[in-house]
Amino acid sequence: PQGARVWIPDCAEVWRVAEITRGYKEGDTTLHLRLEDGSALAYPIEFQLPPLCNPDCLSGADDLVALSYLHEPAVLHS
Numbered sequence: 886p887q888g889a890r891v892w893i894p895d896c897a898e899v900w901r902v903a904e905i906t907r908g909y910k911e912g913d914t915t916l917h918l919r920l921e922d923g924s925a926l927a928y929p930i931e932f933q934l935p936p937l938c939n940p941d942c943l944s945g946a947d948d949l950v951a952l953s954y955l956h957e958p959a960v961l962h963s
Contacts, residue, residue, distance in 0.1 A: 890938035893918065893928055902938055903928070 887908045895901040903918035903926060916928040916935070928935070 891916075891918070891935040892938060893926075893935050903935075909934070 887905055889905045890902055891905065892900045893903050901920060903920050905916060906919050906925070907917040909916055914930055916930055918926045918928050920926055
């Protein structure tokens, strides 16, 4: 959904946070994002959507069980 935050792969930072700026419909081949620095990005969707970010209140959680979404970028960020 528009406004949701996702993790996208990055060559330098491994994973970067981006916000979805346009709604996504099944069958779309591009996800429209805004990076934390404010720049826009048209992210190509190849096989699956990027993983969702956890809410800010869970950022840096000591107990990984507390995370809403448990995947590689969430574990590395915590």
